[in-house]
Amino acid sequence: MAPISEGTAVRAAARGAAKRRRQALVFGLFGALVFCALAPLVIILIYLLAGGLPAISWEFLTRGPSNMMRSGGIFPALVGTFLLVLGSSLVAVPLGVAGGLYLSEFARPGPFTRLIRLAVLNLAGVPSVVYGLFGLSLFVVFLKMGVSVLAGSLTLGVMVLPIIISATEEAARNVPASHRHASLALGATKWTTVRHVVLPGAMPGILTGAILAVSRVAGETAPIMFTAAAFFLPRLPTSPLDPVMALPYHLYVLSTEVARADPRLRTGTALVLVTLVLLSNLLAIVLRARMRARQGGGGV
Amino acid sequence: MSSSPGADRASLNAGGVKMATDGLSIWYGSIQAIKNVTAGFASNRVTALIGPSGCGKSTFLRALNRMNEVLPGVHTAGRVLLDGEDVYAAGVDPVDIRRRVGMVFQRPNPFPFTIFDNVAYGPRRHGVVAKGELAGIVERSLKEAVLWEEVAGRLHTPAMNLSGGQQQRLCIARALAVRPEVLLMDEPASALDPVATGRVEDLIAELCKSYTIIIVTHNMQQAARVSTKTGFFLHGELVEYGPTDELFTRPKDPRTEAYITGRFG
Numbered sequence: 076m077a078p079i080s081e082g083t084a085v086r087a088a089a090r091g092a093a094k095r096r097r098q099a100l101v102f103g104l105f106g107a108l109v110f111c112a113l114a115p116l117v118i119i120l121i122y123l124l125a126g127g128l129p130a131i132s133w134e135f136l137t138r139g140p141s142n143m144m145r146s147g148g149i150f151p152a153l154v155g156t157f158l159l160v161l162g163s164s165l166v167a168v169p170l171g172v173a174g175g176l177y178l179s180e181f182a183r184p185g186p187f188t189r190l191i192r193l194a195v196l197n198l199a200g201v202p203s204v205v206y207g208l209f210g211l212s213l214f215v216v217f218l219k220m221g222v223s224v225l226a227g228s229l230t231l232g233v234m235v236l237p238i239i240i241s242a243t244e245e246a247a248r249n250v251p252a253s254h255r256h257a258s259l260a261l262g263a264t265k266w267t268t269v270r271h272v273v274l275p276g277a278m279p280g281i282l283t284g285a286i287l288a289v290s291r292v293a294g295e296t297a298p299i300m301f302t303a304a305a306f307f308l309p310r311l312p313t314s315p316l317d318p319v320m321a322l323p324y325h326l327y328v329l330s331t332e333v334a335r336a337d338p339r340l341r342t343g344t345a346l347v348l349v350t351l352v353l354l355s356n357l358l359a360i361v362l363r364a365r366m367r368a369r370q371g372g373g374g375v
Numbered sequence: 376m377s378s379s380p381g382a383d384r385a386s387l388n389a390g391g392v393k394m395a396t397d398g399l400s401i402w403y404g405s406i407q408a409i410k411n412v413t414a415g416f417a418s419n420r421v422t423a424l425i426g427p428s429g430c431g432k433s434t435f436l437r438a439l440n441r442m443n444e445v446l447p448g449v450h451t452a453g454r455v456l457l458d459g460e461d462v463y464a465a466g467v468d469p470v471d472i473r474r475r476v477g478m479v480f481q482r483p484n485p486f487p488f489t490i491f492d493n494v495a496y497g498p499r500r501h502g503v504v505a506k507g508e509l510a511g512i513v514e515r516s517l518k519e520a521v522l523w524e525e526v527a528g529r530l531h532t533p534a535m536n537l538s539g540g541q542q543q544r545l546c547i548a549r550a551l552a553v554r555p556e557v558l559l560m561d562e563p564a565s566a567l568d569p570v571a572t573g574r575v576e577d578l579i580a581e582l583c584k585s586y587t588i589i590i591v592t593h594n595m596q597q598a599a600r601v602s603t604k605t606g607f608f609l610h611g612e613l614v615e616y617g618p619t620d621e622l623f624t625r626p627k628d629p630r631t632e633a634y635i636t637g638r639f640g
Contacts, residue, residue, distance in 0.1 A: 253484035257546070259445055261497040261553055262474030271500070272486060370487035370533060 123346040130343030139309035140325075144333045149344055154311055155224075155319030156293055156351070159303060162228025162315075163292045167235045168285055172274075174236070175243025175281075180269050199237035204297035206234040211301040225315040227303020234298055235288035242284020246277035276370075279363040286359035290352045296323040306332075322348045392456075393418035393587040394439060394476070394557055399453035401434055401443065408434045410611040411453070416557075416604075421579060421588045423598035423619065426608035427634065432591045433481075435608065436559050439589065440476035441469040457557070474501065477555030481562040483542035485534035485549070490517075490526050493534045493545055497553035512552050519585075520548035521578050540571025544578065551586075558582065560590040564597065576601050595635055599623050607631045 134148055141147035174195075182188040210230025220226040250273050258268040296304075304324040312319050326344045329336050392415040401409035408431045416422045424432040434443065441462060443449040454461045462472045474497075485493050494513040495503075503509055513530070517523040522544040526537070534545055543563060550558060560579070564572040579588060579601045592598050598605050599619060606616040607628075615622060615631040626632040 251484070253480065253482065254486055256442065256445060256480065257484045257486065257549070258496070258500075260440065260442055260473055260478040260480075261500065261550065262470050263497070263500045264470050267500050271496070276487060370535065 120349075123342055123349060126339060126342030127344075127346030130337075130339035131346065135343060136347070140307065141309075144307060144329065144340075145336050146340070149322065149325060149347060151308055151311060152320040152322045152325040152344070153347065155304070155321040156323070156348075158224050158312070158319060159227050159231055159299065159321055160289050160292050162224055163231035163235060164285065164289060166229055166232025167239050167288060170232075171236050171239025171284070171288075172243045172281055174240040175245075176247055176269060176273070176277075178240070179244045179247035180265075180273060195237045195240050199241065201234075202297075203234060203295050206230055207298040207301050209233070210298060215302055221316060222302060222305070222318045223316045224303055224312055224319050227299045227319070227321075228315075230298045230302045231292045231295065234295070235291055238288045238291065239281070239284045242287070243277060243281050246280025246284075247273050249280065250276035279366050282359055282363055282366070286355055289355050293352055293355070294323055294348065296327050299324055300327075322351075391418050392416065393458065394589070395456040396435075396438070397454040397456060399435070399438060399451070399455060401431070401438055401452075402450045403434075404448045408611050409438070412613045414606060414613055414616055416587060416589055418587050419583055419585075420604065421583045421590060421602040423602035423605045424589065424591045424608060425593065425595055425598050425605060425634075428593065430608040431611040432608045433561050436561055436589065436591050437478075439557070439559055440473045440478055442473070442478060444469060474553055475555055476557040476559060477550035477553065478559045479543070479547050479550055479561065479563045482566045483539055483546050485537070485542050485545050487533065487535055489531045490534045490537070490545060491530040494548050494552050496549060501553060516548040516552040517545075519551050519582065520544045521574065521581070522548055538571070540567050540574060543567060543571070543575060547575075547578065547582075551582075555586065557587045557589065560588065562591055562593065565593070572597075595623070607634060609634070 136148060136153065137150050138148035139151050140149070178188065178192060178195075182191070207230065210226055210233070214220045214226035214229050215222055218226075220229075254272050254276065255268055258272045259265070263271070299321055303319060304321045305318040306328060308318060308320050322344060326341060326348065329341045329344060395415040396412050399409060399412045400407060412435060424436065426432045437443045438451055439455055439462075443451060451463065455463055457472065457475065461467070462469075462476075486496060488496070491513055494516050495509045498509060498512050503512065514523065517526065522541060525541060526545075534542065537545060543566070547558075547563070563579075564575045567575065576597060579590065582588060590598075590601065602619045604617065605619040605622045607614045607622065607626075607630075609630055615626060615628045617627075622631065623635055626635060
């Protein structure tokens with residue numbers, strides 16, 4: 076090691092300081108950008124919490140609306156949204172997982188498969204109000220289901236089908252080929268390989284897609300306007316062919332149709348809706364983390 | 376599952392031909408990867424296949440349990456005989472062949488399940504559900520793969536947490552659990568460190584008492600250490616095939632000599 080002269084050391088220190096300043100500047104910029112991305116979410120949450128929290132009470136969650144929807148609670152809408160989420164999941168998850176696995180594992184590459192994939196992508200881009208009209212003409216009118224939980228669930232199910240198909244296909248493709256080969260080399264059939272190796276490996280990804288779908292179903296207004304939602308229905312549905320109230324539509328009605336409504340009812344309803352969606356996302360994250368932990372870290 | 380241990384079944388015919396190829400050719404699309412290879416593999420022996428990268432030895436190996444069919448665009452001609460019967464004959468289910476002819480891959484590829492579930496995977500797919508029976512198979516297979524001592528206390532932890540060498544022995548145990556007659560090994564130690572490689576080689580020597588083993592390797596010392604017969608592949612041809620000590624000390628073909636003396640490859 077040659078001794079460093081004093082002048083060199085001073086210059087090196089100055090260069091180091093300049094570098095550190097540049098680094099601090101860039102990091103600060105990144106921080107500001109992250110803040111810009113998060114700010115709307117934080118502002119919305121603050122707005123909802125400030126305006127909605129005073130409205131939240133046991134009665135608000137467990138009672139129906141009263142006094143021409145100018146007071147009372149949201150219980151029927153809460154139940155209705157729950158039923159629609161459940162019903163549409165029953166429709167979309169089995170079909171979507173089967174479709175995604177078909178595309179990733181069984182479909183032969185070719186123009187037909189490309190066409191299917193293109194159709195799935197396009198379906199994901201269709202505006203939700205178009206799904207509403209589709210559900211109205213097919214399920215409500217043509218199949219004579221009327222405005223009902225059933226028709227709404229089917230409509231919402233069709234709407235989120237592309238999300239689940241794409242998520243499943245993507246997740247199945249990410250299962251390493253070496254796992255499939257290991258299974259086949261043990262004398263497993265193609266189907267058992269898909270069932271016992273590909274599907275479990277794809278499960279975290281499928282779950283993510285399913286929860287995205289649930290969030291969408293819980294929040295959409297347009298598809299249920301014509302197919303499932305009742306303007307005002309203080310009692311709960313007794314059959315799948317009954318209409319229901321639902322949180323997003325209730326919010327829409329409160330905001331546009333009800334004169335002199337208590338604004339706290341609106342923000343309270345919105346707060347409940349957002350909380351439900353955030354909770355379901357949280358649940359998905361926890362489930363996925365637990366699945367990953369069981370499958371083991373490291374990996375090959 | 377057969378109830379008779381593999382050792383009894385195979386040793387009846389030790390040294391006899393267990394598997395053979397007859398005029399085997401394989402194409403990837405229009406490129407011929409294996410050219411008219413005829414060879415026999417002795418029962419309860421280790422046969423090594425050596426050759427430079429891309430010589431077709433792994434392709435040849437995968438033809439023996441019909442794993443090439445899993446890859447798109449592979450076309451096979453000629454016969455592969457298992458106990459004298461063509462595994463490519465019409466009406467033969469590749470699933471049955473793969474059960475009798477097991478395979479261990481180049482890179483350890485345990486499933487992202489627990490150690491127990493990895494070994495139990497094959498037997499479960501073949502209809503073993505009784506807990507006691509499965510536990511017995513898992514223990515026997517892990518002991519055969521000389522892994523039992525290391526994992527007995529943590530059978531229900533993720534296999535991915537094992538070291539690379541342990542993962543490869545787990546994959547061997549998983550292959551043994553379905554009681555194959557033949558075990559194909561595709562460079563099973565190439566991704567392992569020297570200590571783990573040594574353990575896998577010792578294991579191979581032990582396993583050939585019960586199984587017929589065909590191993591692909593590009594490590595000539597390894598072929599010399601573990602095998603009784605060796606085949607040298609070059610450009611898709613089986614250039615030379617004979618007893619390992621003869622092939623390495625008195626090769627008949629100048630190309631073999633060039634390869635084993637390190638002039639190419």
